[in-house]
Amino acid sequence: MPLHARMAGVEPGTNNRMACRISELVIDSRDPERLAAFWCDVLGYVVLGRVEGSVEIGPEDEGFGGLQPTIVFSPSDRPKAGILPLHIDVSPTDRDQDAELERLLAIGAKPADVGQTGEESWHVLADPEGNEFCLLRRRLTD
Template sequence: MACRISELVLECADPERLAAFWSDVLGYVELGREDDGSIEIGPPGVGFGGPQPTLVLSANSAPSTGKYRLHIDVNATDRDQDAELERLLALGARPADVGQTGDESWHVLADPEGNEFCLLRRRLQPL
């Protein structure tokens, strides 16, 4: 028997803002809220425990220091990489420089709070 990732927790200053951003990026919906201000989002009609992990946006006002050791990679499901890049930038993502050469097949972006993520080239089938 093995484990699988059921949820990812992202500490952030503004859970509302990031829940809205990541819901738009991933096509997720709000699943619940906790008294501490955390918001959980996940696939519509499936929620926690489905084939895709949910995302918990957890309130933390402490400033982020240093580079995160984990980041999220996303792939478009219904358009090519260039069209998805335009969509993500319109949602509030911005290009991030982590020392790329310009020859990469992916784009490094940052969400509205500066959390880095990558848009990969390969299109995936939706679940």
């Protein structure tokens, strides 16, 4: 058993596991308003609030604490350096991957090259500030 679990009083073989869920993603941004608008279009989210230059978006009916995490675009002047170690994967909910790719390109996504072979079943794109994300195939079936 890991030391941190023993120190927290977790007994081996018991069901008193600690768990968390992702409640929000915070993304540094040179232009929080622009990225918020882009990602609202991508995800069908709405702006939930603005505080000190940051813009929070999320599902209209849920907001913070809902089933899906909210996204906060926080102002930052730090330059993006290389490929990010974390990225968002999205999948279409009401159309096929090709139609969704066309839609995302039309609202400002750009194709991104992170060393893929061309054999992948997903598309690597970048948002207006160059943050990579992947468009997967549709996962929901009718």
